[in-house]
Amino acid sequence: KAGVTQTPRYLIKTRGQQVTLSCSPISGHRSVSWYQQTPGQGLQFLFEYFSETQRNKGNFPGRFSGRQFSNSRSEMNVSTLELGDSALYLCASSRDSNQPQHFGDGTRLSIL
């Protein structure tokens, strides 16, 4: 069974640009969550989508947005990139709220 797939694995952008990250969940999983991981702040929850609806949201500015498609695949968008957005962005999927989350290997975003 394929795991959670995130693309691309690495990305380099400059300040002010925007970026879209993609996540394909495990087949049958309808919940997709996104996290930002940095050395200073650790793992921080961005948002969770379930059946194409955002169900939970962390404490991030509106530059961070996401969506989920009917096949449960999800995208995360960050606009007007800042140096502080450099991080590992992790996606996790689960069948539903009361099920464990399984993580992808992440997209490492570097802002120059």
Place this chain on the structure above:
Amino acid sequence: GEDVEQSLFLSVREGDSSVINCTYTDSSSTYLYWYKQEPGAGLQLLTYIFSNMDMKQDQRLTVLLNKKDKHLSLRIADTQTGDSAIYFCAEGNNYGQNFVFGPGTRLSVLP
């Protein structure tokens, strides 16, 4: 708000047991998880325990939960060099997948 705490570093000798500790604050936590992260990789789910349990064993891994003290521990028996990684404790509940992670414990296994 919710908070999860862990010690940041642990060193053990190969073949010894490792015990990684975690404390949490959210009494409504339904599930408590242990994840492992190796360099350059995402988080690998190791094991999890429901809040109505006090122990779970899975091969070399033993999870102990003291719900009264909101304390969770992960014991790794016969620790190997391949166990060197960062271990994250996380809490979750039925009210959406808003997991709260601890800062991670970096386990170093010395030969």
